[in-house]
Amino acid sequence: MTDNLDYLREWVGKKEVRSDTIQSWPVSALAATLDERDVSVEPGKPLPQGWHWLFFLEAKPASELGVDGHPRRGGFLPPVPLPRRMWAGGRIEFVRPIAIGAAVTRESEIISVEPKSGRSGTLVFVTVRHIVGVTGVTSIVEEQDIVYREAAKKGDPLPPGKQAPAEAAWTRRVMPDAVMLFRYSALTFNGHRIHYDKDYSINEEHYPGLVVHGPMQATLLLDLCRLQGRVVKKFEYRALHPMFGDHAFTVNGNIDADASRAELWTANDAGNYAMRGTAFF
Numbered sequence: 354m355t356d357n358l359d360y361l362r363e364w365v366g367k368k369e370v371r372s373d374t375i376q377s378w379p380v381s382a383l384a385a386t387l388d389e390r391d392v393s394v395e396p397g398k399p400l401p402q403g404w405h406w407l408f409f410l411e412a413k414p415a416s417e418l419g420v421d422g423h424p425r426r427g428g429f430l431p432p433v434p435l436p437r438r439m440w441a442g443g444r445i446e447f448v449r450p451i452a453i454g455a456a457v458t459r460e461s462e463i464i465s466v467e468p469k470s471g472r473s474g475t476l477v478f479v480t481v482r483h484i485v486g487v488t489g490v491t492s493i494v495e496e497q498d499i500v501y502r503e504a505a506k507k508g509d510p511l512p513p514g515k516q517a518p519a520e521a522a523w524t525r526r527v528m529p530d531a532v533m534l535f536r537y538s539a540l541t542f543n544g545h546r547i548h549y550d551k552d553y554s555i556n557e558e559h560y561p562g563l564v565v566h567g568p569m570q571a572t573l574l575l576d577l578c579r580l581q582g583r584v585v586k587k588f589e590y591r592a593l594h595p596m597f598g599d600h601a602f603t604v605n606g607n608i609d610a611d612a613s614r615a616e617l618w619t620a621n622d623a624g625n626y627a628m629r630g631t632a633f634f
Contacts, residue, residue, distance in 0.1 A: 361431040364430070375452065389576060393453075394453060395453065402575045406568050421553075421557075429461070430499070435476075435504075440499060442628075446586070447584075457485055475502070482494070517624055522606065523615075527601065529563075534548050537569050548564055550563075571590050574606070583632070594621070595627070596627045602619055615632045616631055618630065
């Protein structure tokens, strides 16, 4: 099937530009959703690292949504015919802080489209580069990896997990109940029903429950560094295994001896990796 998907490479080089304002309300609402009480939302205060994902949101009319809640395929992203779309990972360089109240612009470009065949079937990897700036000065350079894959069949087992370290210098426990997942979906205008419609997630996409958002996990990894007083210069992360609602997970980090970097990960209630990342200070 991958040979038939080569036309998707025509989307490489496609660009779009969006503008927004870093308003206090979404920042305050995400702090409440994640139960983080140290975040200042006063104008001029720095936006926490990774929280730019609250902005530049796509708002498609309801008539242009698919049955899964995502916008129908096409437009800026290539019209990949595979039904499952997931945030697979990425790389971020934090060049300079963004202040609450700032007017911001995001320039986006599709830099790679790669159809592949794997053990789980046909996959398509799309990488998008975003450059976020304030008054023409770059604040964030980011690459996001999106993976499209075939639909799961009822009864298909989840891939086995890989055991994460049992001990961490930094750790935090999170309970992703339905309210947290719904609030995060609403704040990021993510209509994908796997995050808030349990019947759909189980009966249509054949997950065992609601799915915890990948970008929320990445945000929590960055927040773990912030709560330890660390300012991240670069952050690399990769989603390894899905996690599900109503099962507590941990957010963890171990800092290197020279304090120049930290290995970060989220782990599910069985102690297996869900997301791994590295923060460079």
